[in-house]
Amino acid sequence: MQLELTDQILNYIQEHGKADTIDLAAQFSEDHQKIIGALKSIEAHGEILCSETTSTKVWEVTGEGNYVIEHGSHEVTVFNAIPADGISQPDLMKTSPNAKVGFSKAMSQGWILIDKSGKVPLVRRKVETVEDLVQQHLVDIAAGKAVSILDNIKNDYKKRKLLSENTIKSFIITKGPDFTTTLKKLETDLTTEMLASGSWKDLKFKEYNFEALGAPPNAGFQHPLLKVRSEVTDIFTQMGFVEMPTNNFVEASFWNFDALFQPQMHPARDAQDTFFLSDPEKSNKFPLDYLERVKSAHENGGNGSIGYRYKWKIEEAQKNILRTHTTGVSARMLYKLANQEGGFKPVKYFSIDKVFRNETLDATHLAEFHQVEGVLAGVDISLGGLKGIIAEFFAKMGLTEVQFKPAYNPYTEPSMEIFAYHKGLGKWIEIGNSGMFRREMLDPMNIPQNVNVYGYGLSLERPTMIKYGIKNIRELIGPKVDLKMVQESALCRLDK
Ligand code: PHE
Numbered sequence: 324m325q326l327e328l329t330d331q332i333l334n335y336i337q338e339h340g341k342a343d344t345i346d347l348a349a350q351f352s353e354d355h356q357k358i359i360g361a362l363k364s365i366e367a368h369g370e371i372l373c374s375e376t377t378s379t380k381v382w383e384v385t386g387e388g389n390y391v392i393e394h395g396s397h398e399v400t401v402f403n404a405i406p407a408d409g410i411s412q413p414d415l416m417k418t419s420p421n422a423k424v425g426f427s428k429a430m431s432q433g434w435i436l437i438d439k440s441g442k443v444p445l446v447r448r449k450v451e452t453v454e455d456l457v458q459q460h461l462v463d464i465a466a467g468k469a470v471s472i473l474d475n476i477k478n479d480y481k482k483r484k485l486l487s488e489n490t491i492k493s494f495i496i497t498k499g500p501d502f503t504t505t506l507k508k509l510e511t512d513l514t515t516e517m518l519a520s521g522s523w524k525d526l527k528f529k530e531y532n533f534e535a536l537g538a539p540p541n542a543g544f545q546h547p548l549l550k551v552r553s554e555v556t557d558i559f560t561q562m563g564f565v566e567m568p569t570n571n572f573v574e575a576s577f578w579n580f581d582a583l584f585q586p587q588m589h590p591a592r593d594a595q596d597t598f599f600l601s602d603p604e605k606s607n608k609f610p611l612d613y614l615e616r617v618k619s620a621h622e623n624g625g626n627g628s629i630g631y632r633y634k635w636k637i638e639e640a641q642k643n644i645l646r647t648h649t650t651g652v653s654a655r656m657l658y659k660l661a662n663q664e665g666g667f668k669p670v671k672y673f674s675i676d677k678v679f680r681n682e683t684l685d686a687t688h689l690a691e692f693h694q695v696e697g698v699l700a701g702v703d704i705s706l707g708g709l710k711g712i713i714a715e716f717f718a719k720m721g722l723t724e725v726q727f728k729p730a731y732n733p734y735t736e737p738s739m740e741i742f743a744y745h746k747g748l749g750k751w752i753e754i755g756n757s758g759m760f761r762r763e764m765l766d767p768m769n770i771p772q773n774v775n776v777y778g779y780g781l782s783l784e785r786p787t788m789i790k791y792g793i794k795n796i797r798e799l800i801g802p803k804v805d806l807k808m809v810q811e812s813a814l815c816r817l818d819k
Contacts, residue, residue, distance in 0.1 A: 327361075328351070328353065328357060328361040329361045329364060329365050329506060330504070331351055332358070332372075333365065333503070333506070334504055335347065336372065336496060336497070336498055336502075337502075337504050341495065342495070342496055343379070343493055343495050343496075344362065344493040344494045344496065345491060349467060355491070359493075362374060362496065365506065367529060367530060368507070368509060368527065369527070370499040370500045370501045371499050371503060372497070372499045372502070373497045373498070373499045374494040374495065374496045374497075375494065375495045376493070377492075377493055377494070377495050378490050378492050378493070379490070379491050379493060380488055380489070380490055380491075381488070381489055381490075381491055382469040382477055382486050382487075382488055383486065383487050383488075384461055384464055384465045385484055385485055385486060388461050388485035388486055389461075389465075391457060391461055391485055392458060392461050392465060395455050395458050396425070396428075396455050396456075396458050397422070397424045397425030397428060398424075398425045398426075398428035398429040398432060398453075399425075399453055399457075399458070400418075400422075401415065401418070401419065401422055401425030401426050401428075401429050402425075402429050402435060402453050404418040404419065404422070405435065405447065408445075408447075409445030409446060409447040410445060410446055411446070412426075415446050426446075432453075433449060433450070434448070434449055434450050435447065435449055436449045457480070457485070460472050460476060460480070461480070461485060461486075464477075464486065507527055509528060509529035510527065510528045510529065511528070511529050513528070544810045544812075545809075546804075546812075547787050547790070547791045547793075547799065547808075547809070547812045548693065548783060548784065548799065548800070550812070550814070550815035551787040551790060551815050552783055553815075554720075554815050554817045555675060555695055555720070555817075556673075556675065558716060558719045558720065558817070559673040559716075562712070562715065562716065563671050564671040564672060564673040564697060565671065565672055565673070566672075566673055566674060567652050567656050567672045567674040567698075569649055569652050569674045569676035571646075572645055572677060573600060573643055573644070573645060574643070574644060574645075574646040574651045574652075575606035575609070575640065575641060575642070575643055575644075576592065576640050576642045576643070576644055577606065577609055577614070577641065578651040578654055578655055579646050579647060579648070580592055580640075581621070581635075581639075581640045582617055582654040582655075582658070582767075582768075583650060583654055583733065583734035583764055584621070584761055584763045585734060586621060586633065587621070587635060587636065587640075591647065592639075597644050597645075597647055597680070597681055598644060598645040598690075599642055600642075600644060600645070603643060604642065605638075605641040605642060605643060606641050607641065609640075610658070613658060613767060613768065614637070614640070616767035617635075617767045618635040618637075620763045620764075620766065620767050622634070622635050625763075625766060626762050626763075626766050627762075628761075628762065628763050645678075645679035646678055647678055647679065648678050648694055648696075648780065649674045649676055649678060649694045649696045649780070650696060650734070650778070650780065652674055652696075653674075653696060653778060654764070654768075656670075656672055656698070657698070657760075657765070657768055657776060658768045660700065661768045661770045661771075662768075667700075667771050667774060669700060669701040669702065669774075670698075670700050670701075671697070671698075671699050672697070672698045673695075673696060673697045673698070674694075674695075674696050675693055675695045675783060676693060676694065677691055677692070677693055678691065678692060680692075686794065686796060686797075687788075687795075689796055689797075689800060689801070692782050692783070692784050693782060693783035693784060694780055694781070694782060694783070695780065695781045695782065696778060696779070697712070697716065697778060697779050697780075699712065699776065699777055699778065700770070700774055700775070700776040702771075702774055703773060703775065704775045704777065705775065706737065706759060706777070708777070709759065709779070710727065713741060713755075713757060716779075717743055717754070719817065719818060720786060720817045720818070722743035722745065722754070724743065725741055725742065725743050725754075726741075726742045726743075726744075726751065727739040727740070727742070727757075730756060730758075732756065732758050734758070734760055734761055734764050735757070735759055735760055735761060735777075735778075736758065736761050737758060737759060738757070738758035739757050739758060740756055740757075741753070741756065741779065741781070747789070752785075754785065755779055755780060755781030756779065756781070757777070757778065757780070758778070759777045760775075760776040760777065760778065784796060784800075786817070790815065791812055791813075
C-alpha cells in the first residue's frame with residue numbers, strides 16, 4: 324500500500340532529522356504544493372514539526388530552452404545545414420527559424436566562415452565536427468543538475484532566454500516537541516457520546532478554519548426589476564393599499580380608453596401608439612347600461628360638462644389592444660366598487676404590471692414596460708391628499724423632495740407630472756404622472772357625487788435603472804441581459 328504523503332514526510336524526518344520541502348518534492352516525485360498541503364495538515368495536529376520559511380533560487384529551462392533540448396542548439400542546427408560545398412547566406416537563413424542567432428553564434432565559435440573567393444560569397448564549415456554543449460547543459464539543468472554548471476554559462480543562457488532564474492518559497496522542516504510518526508485522526512465534531520463517556524478529554528480536535536469560504540448557495544437569483552417590484556409592493560402595503568388583478572395583457576379599448584373618457588379620435592388610439600390585436604379582434608361582452616352611459620358622457624357630457632360632441636361608435640370601443648396602461652384595470656375596479664352589493668366603500672388600490680406602447684426603441688425605451696399605479700377613492704378626498712400620498716410614497720423610495728407640474732390627461736383634471744430631486748444624479752427628474760379623475764369618467768360608473776378618486780402612475784424600469792446604474796434598457800430586459808448582472812445585483816433597499 325502506498326503511504327500517505329504525511330506519513331512519508333514524518334518517516335523522512337524521523338530518519339534524516341531535517342528537510343527542505345523542495346527536496347522532498349523531488350524525493351517523492353510530488354508537486355511542491357502538495358508537500359506544503361501535507362505539511363499544513365500535519366501542523367494541524369499540534370507541534371509535531373517545526374517549519375521555517377526559506378527561499379531558494381532555481382534555474383528553469385524556458386520554452387525556447389526546451390526546443391533546444393529537443394532539436395539541438397541554433398548554432399549546431401546552422402552548422403549541420405551547411406553542405407560540403409557551402410551555401411549562400413540568404414539560402415542558409417531559410418533553413419531554420421532560428422538561423423540568424425545560430426549563424427552569429429557559430430561565427431563567434433569559429434565553426435564557420437564566409438568564403439568570398441567565388442562569384443557569390445558562400446558560407447562554409449571551418450571545422451569538421453562540433454559538439455552541442457548548449458543542448459547538453461540544458462539537458463543537465465532540466466534534470467536538476469544545475470549546480471554542476473558554471474554560473475557565467477547559466478547567466479549567458481539566461482540572456483539568450485534559454486533559462487530563467489526563479490525564486491521558490493519553501494519550508495525547512497525539523498522535529499517539533501511532540502514529534503511522532505503516527506498521526507491520530509483529528510476529531511471534527513464534539514458528540515454527546517464523547518461528553519457522556521468523558522472520552523473527549525483524550526481526543527484531539529481539529530481546529531476551526533475560520534478562513535474557509537462557504538459553499539456558494541445553489542439558489543436562484545431575482546432580477547433587479549423583481550427586487551424593486553417587491554420593494555414597491557412593500558411600500559404600497561405599508562400604506563394600506565390592496566393589489567388589483569392585472570393578469571390580462573389584452574384589454575378592450577373600452578376599458579383602456581372609453582371608460583377613461585378618452586375620445587375615440589384621440590391620437591393615442593392610433594396604431595402608431597397602440598398595438599391592436601388581429602385575433603380576437605374584438606370584445607363583445609360589456610355591461611350594456613354602463614356602456615350606454617359612457618357613450619352619453621362622450622357625446623353630451625352631463626353634470627355640467629358638454630362632452631366631446633362627436634358620434635361615439637361601439638366598434639371603436641370593441642377593438643382589442645395590448646393595454647397601454649394599467650389605468651384600464653383601475654377603471655374596471657372602480658366600476659365594480661360603485662356597483663357592488665352594499666354600495667361604494669373607500670379604497671386604496673395599487674398594481675405593478677406590464678403595459679405596451681408602440682414606441683420607437685432606443686436606449687431608454689422598449690415597446691413594453693411595467694407600470695406602477697396607485698388609486699384612491701374616498702369621500703371628499705382632495706388634491707392636497709393626493710400630493711401628500713405622492714410625497715409619502717416617493718419619500719419611502721428615497722426621493723424626499725417632489726415637485727408638481729400641471730399636465731394633461733383625458734381622464735384627470737387637474738393632472739400633474741411628478742418630478743423628484745435625485746441626490747445621486749444631482750438633478751430633478753420626471754418620475755410620474757397623476758391627477759384627480761374627472762366626473763365624466765366617474766359618473767357613468769355610478770361613483771357617488773361626494774366621492775373623489777385620484778391616482779398616480781410611474782414606470783418600474785426608471786427607478787430600477789437609476790438604482791442599479793444601468794444606462795441601456797437592453798441590459799435590463801431582453802436577449803442581451805447578462806445573467807451575471809442578475810446574479811451579482813445587490814439587494815434592493817430603495818430608501819438607502
Ligand atoms: N395612466 C397614467 C399613465 O399612463 C398614470 C396615471 C394613473 C395618471 C392614474 C393619473 C392617474 O401615465
